[in-house]
Every structure is written in structure tokens, then in C-alpha cells.
Amino acid sequence: MTIMCQLLGMNCATPTDITFSFSGFAERGGRTDHHADGWGIAFFEDKGCRLFIDHESAVTSPIAQLVKNYPIKSRNVIAHIRKATQGAVELENCHPFMRELWGRHWIFAHNGTLKDYNPPLNGLYQPVGTTDSEQAFCFLMQGLRARFDRQAPADLGQVFEVLLELVPGIKRHGEFNFLLSNGQGLLAHCTSKLWYVVRGWPFREAHLADMDMSIDFSQSTMPQDRVAVIATQPLTDNEEWTQFESGELILFEKGLPTRKAVTGRA
Amino acid sequence: MTIMCQLLGMNCATPTDITFSFSGFAERGGRTDHHADGWGIAFFEDKGCRLFIDHESAVTSPIAQLVKNYPIKSRNVIAHIRKATQGAVELENCHPFMRELWGRHWIFAHNGTLKDYNPPLNGLYQPVGTTDSEQAFCFLMQGLRARFDRQAPADLGQVFEVLLELVPGIKRHGEFNFLLSNGQGLLAHCTSKLWYVVRGWPFREAHLADMDMSIDFSQSTMPQDRVAVIATQPLTDNEEWTQFESGELILFEKGLPTRKAVTGRA
Numbered sequence: 001m002t003i004m005c006q007l008l009g010m011n012c013a014t015p016t017d018i019t020f021s022f023s024g025f026a027e028r029g030g031r032t033d034h035h036a037d038g039w040g041i042a043f044f045e046d047k048g049c050r051l052f053i054d055h056e057s058a059v060t061s062p063i064a065q066l067v068k069n070y071p072i073k074s075r076n077v078i079a080h081i082r083k084a085t086q087g088a089v090e091l092e093n094c095h096p097f098m099r100e101l102w103g104r105h106w107i108f109a110h111n112g113t114l115k116d117y118n119p120p121l122n123g124l125y126q127p128v129g130t131t132d133s134e135q136a137f138c139f140l141m142q143g144l145r146a147r148f149d150r151q152a153p154a155d156l157g158q159v160f161e162v163l164l165e166l167v168p169g170i171k172r173h174g175e176f177n178f179l180l181s182n183g184q185g186l187l188a189h190c191t192s193k194l195w196y197v198v199r200g201w202p203f204r205e206a207h208l209a210d211m212d213m214s215i216d217f218s219q220s221t222m223p224q225d226r227v228a229v230i231a232t233q234p235l236t237d238n239e240e241w242t243q244f245e246s247g248e249l250i251l252f253e254k255g256l257p258t259r260k261a262v263t264g265r266a
Numbered sequence: 267m268t269i270m271c272q273l274l275g276m277n278c279a280t281p282t283d284i285t286f287s288f289s290g291f292a293e294r295g296g297r298t299d300h301h302a303d304g305w306g307i308a309f310f311e312d313k314g315c316r317l318f319i320d321h322e323s324a325v326t327s328p329i330a331q332l333v334k335n336y337p338i339k340s341r342n343v344i345a346h347i348r349k350a351t352q353g354a355v356e357l358e359n360c361h362p363f364m365r366e367l368w369g370r371h372w373i374f375a376h377n378g379t380l381k382d383y384n385p386p387l388n389g390l391y392q393p394v395g396t397t398d399s400e401q402a403f404c405f406l407m408q409g410l411r412a413r414f415d416r417q418a419p420a421d422l423g424q425v426f427e428v429l430l431e432l433v434p435g436i437k438r439h440g441e442f443n444f445l446l447s448n449g450q451g452l453l454a455h456c457t458s459k460l461w462y463v464v465r466g467w468p469f470r471e472a473h474l475a476d477m478d479m480s481i482d483f484s485q486s487t488m489p490q491d492r493v494a495v496i497a498t499q500p501l502t503d504n505e506e507w508t509q510f511e512s513g514e515l516i517l518f519e520k521g522l523p524t525r526k527a528v529t530g531r532a
Binding site: 090099 | 312313314316317318319320335356358359360364366367368370371389390391392393394395415416
């Protein structure tokens with residue numbers, strides 16, 4: 001078992017609820033793992049975004065209970081369970097973090113620790129809490145804004161290209177596994193540990209690794225459905241998960257990886 | 267009964283839960299009133315902020331049930347029940363809205379309709395949804411940032427002064443009752459309908475106007491506690507509520523009105 005934070009992301013072709021994956025993931029927030037210093041989850045519904053954060057353990061939190069039982073349908077979800085390595089256990093230090101850029105909400109969660117990291121922030125985005133993670137997020141937002149100015153890029157492929165330039169300077173400071181979304185797709189970067197699985201038609205049964213719970217997705221899915229789930233460790237024990245390469249950045253759109261590259265390679 | 271949105275705010279000397287007031291307020295989201303087009307509530311816990319929004323009615327929403335039953339202790343709370351007058355019933359149009367400025371979250375909710383309102387936004391803050399309200403919020407954030415640049419003002423008294431300058435240009439477009447907070451205090455402005463009550467030691471019993479529910483605050487309070495509740499209509503029927511003057515802006519700090527002025531008076 002890892003002793004750091006855990007990430008969970010979902011990117012889908014059609015609005016999908018994440019209650020099954022979140023149930024297994026939340027077990028790691030205190031029961032099957034050591035990540036009991038708060039948690040959070042963000043759901044995009046088109047441009048709208050719901051962000052739930054809590055400094056209680058994801059196992060005991062009443063808000064986590066709500067999320068497990070209330071099937072919010074979303075195309076992009078980012079969740080995080082925190083083990084405090086930098087920053088006190090305060091609400092303002094709980095991931096994911098949210099900022100607005102180009103009239104869209106952006107959501108970010110990070111796993112890892114950045115040492116001696118003090119990026120040159122110009123004030124357009126300032127951290128509210130004291131984590132290295134929120135500093136990195138503010139720096140990425142600032143960098144994206146600087147590159148495209150007031151006009152949003154046409155698609156996340158262009159954002160992908162800018163991240164390839166911005167990420168190497170950050171990951172020199174330590175582990176930088178992160179998930180980033182603006183509701184149109186999901187960007188995932190790995191320096192040490194991140195996996196994904198793509199579920200598509202015909203769907204089949206999946207069994208959680210962290211608790212004895214199965215779901216037969218073939219009973220509730222349609223041919224146009226497709227779901228990519230990204231996690232620090234595989235959440236199920238009977239599906240084929242793909243491990244990210246070290247340094248790999250992947251853009252997920254409509255439930256599929258659409259762009260892949262390794263950051264910082266000459 | 268009004269046919270527009272309803273606002274609820276709370277500003278306290280010590281962290282206080284709002285479950286009692288919210289229970290009465292939520293009744294207006296579909297049962298005792300016509301505000302069934304979504305709702306939202308934001309709780310500050312020091313600098314951290316939890317924002318719950320939902321496009322279901324506040325009467326039936328599972329998230330509203332959670333908020334009614336989960337006593338989150340906060341010094342500043344802003345809630346809103348929406349009757350759509352401008353903008354579709356989408357999640358991104360649900361109040362309150364959140365933005366970051368000077369390393370703090372800012373929360374804004376508005377009651378009223380602004381007609382022909384297209385403020386000159388420079389791109390630093392852009393609306394995610396399509397409401398007149400979020401446009402006004404972005405304009406206020408832009409104006410505050412422009413006035414103080416990168417350095418946060420020393421206190422909300424300085425923000426109060428800038429709002430006195432910015433608000434008259436907005437309220438020319440229509441009703442502009444709003445609540446604004448950054449977690450340090452709460453600013454409330456009224457053009458048509460807003461009331462407040464201050465509860466202090468010794469506390470006594472309060473009875474909700476919208477449902478037969480009472481609470482004896484003297485059983486659970488201490489001498490240092492003090493709570494200001496601000497609402498579109500008085501929430502209780504056995505307390506003395508003070509009505510805002512038309513155009514009045516009030517700053518609440520530690521459960522008390524500390525600054526009052528009328529906007530747009532020469």
C-alpha cells in the first residue's frame with residue numbers, strides 16, 4: 001500500500017455515475033489504506049461543476065456517504081483522498097482545487113510531494129491553502145492564460161501541448177501525478193504511479209479490489225457508452241488496467257485516450 | 267410571497283451551524299414558495315469553503331437533506347434558492363458563485379433581474395453560466411482587483427468603500443439585492459427586499475415562519491456567541507427583524523453590522 005494521496009478520475013462518452021468506483025476508492029480513505037486526512041470529488045455536468053470537499057475521512061464522512069448513494073451523472077470526475085505530507089489538515093488544503101479560466105471551471109488534483117517549490121506567481125491565481133499542489137495548479141493556470149491570453153484554445157489538444165512545456169519544470173521538484181479537467185476532457189500525468197482502464201461495449205462484470213462488491217455493467221449500458229477510469233492503483237481485480245509510463249501525459253476524451261506523450265523528453 | 271429568488275446569509279462571532287435557518291429557508295424551495303429552479307449554499311471554514319449547488323428543488327434534493335442534517339460550523343454562510351428569470355435551469359447558473367481573489371475564495375449570490383446588463387469584462391473573471399448575476403459578480407471581482415491590484419486590502423471596510431462606488435452603475439439595470447463574502451465577513455446590499463436579525467446573549471427561543479419548528483438557542487450558546495442572519499424575508503415570526511433601506515449596503519463582522527451606507531446617494 002502506498003502512503004501518499006490517491007487519485008481517481010473518470011472520463012466518459014455519455015454521462016455516467018461513478019458510485020461503484022468511488023465506493024472502492026473511498027475504502028482507501030481510512031479502512032484499507034492510510035489516506036484519512038480528508039478527501040474531495042468534483043463532478044462536471046456540462047459547464048457546471050459540483051465540488052465536494054471534506055476534512056473527515058472518506059470512510060466516515062456523511063458527504064462521502066451521500067456521494068456513494070446519490071448517482072450524479074457526469075462526463076468528467078476527479079476525486080482525491082489525502083494523506084497530508086505538506087500543509088495542515090484544513091479544508092482549504094483538500095483537493096481537488098477549482099479555478100475559472102476562459103469562462104469554464106478547471107479542476108485539479110495532485111498526488112506527490114514537490115520539494116522547494118516556489119513558482120513565480122503573478123497574482124492572477126493565488127493559492128488559498130498552503131499546499132505545494134495548489135501552487136502548481138495556480139502556476140499551470142497562469143501558464144495557460146499567458147499562452148492563449150483571453151481567447152480559449154479551440155480544444156484540449158492545444159492545452160495538452162502547453163502542459164508538455166510547463167510540466168517538466170514542475171516535476172523536477174518531485175512526484176507530480178495529477179488530474180486536470182475543464183469538463184471537456186481529462187488530462188492525466190504520471191511521474192510514479194497511475195493506471196487506467198477503458199470500459200466499452202459489450203460491457204462486462206467488474207469486481208472491486210478493495211471490497212467484495214461487483215457490478216455487471218452490461219445490464220445498464222448502451223453501445224454508445226464508453227468510460228475511462230484513471231486511478232493511482234487499479235480499483236478492480238478482474239479487468240485489464242494499463243499502467244502509465246513515467247512522465248506520461250494522456251488526454252482522455254469521450255472515454256478514450258486521444259493524445260499521449262512523455263513530458264521532458266528531448 | 268415573492269416570485270423571485272431568495273437569499274439567506276449568516277455571519278457569526280463563533281463558528282455556528284445554520285441547520286435551523288436553512289430548514290425554514292429550504293421550505294421556500296418548492297413547498298411554501300415558488301423557488302424550485304435549483305438552490306445552493308456555501309460555508310466558509312476559515313479560508314476553506316464548501317459550496318453545494320443543485321438544480322433540483324431544495325425541498326426534494328438529497329444534498330439539501332444532507333445540509334439540513336449535517337451541522338457544518340461556519341462563521342460565514344451564503345445560500346440561495348432560485349426562480350429562473352434569466353438563464354436556463356442549468357447547474358452552471360445556480361448561485362452562489364465562487365471565484366478566487368488575493369488567495370481567498372469569494373462567494374456571491376444575487377436576487378433580482380438586471381436588464382440590458384453587459385458590463386465591460388476584461389477577461390480576468392468570465393461567467394461560466396448565462397446569468398446576469400454572474401456577470402455582475404465578475405464585474406465586482408474585476409473592479410476590486412483593479413482597485414487594489416495584487417495586494418489584498420487590509421480589511422473588508424476597504425472593500426465596502428469600493429462597493430459603494432461600483433454598485434450604483436449596476437443597480438441602474440434593475441433589482442440588485444446581493445450577498446458577498448470572502449470568509450472574513452459578509453457584505454449585504456438591498457435595492458428592494460432584505461432583512462436581518464442579530465441574535466446575542468442571552469439567546470432565546472426562535473420559531474420558524476415557514477414550518478412549525480422552534481429552537482431554544484439559550485440551551486446551546488455561550489456569552490461570546492453572536493449571529494447575524496440576513497434573508498429576503500424574515501425567517502422567524504417571533505423575533506425582531508430589521509428591514510434594509512433601499513440602496514443600503516451593510517458590512518457584517520463577528521455577528522454585528524459594522525458599516526452601513528446607502529449606495530448612489532450624492
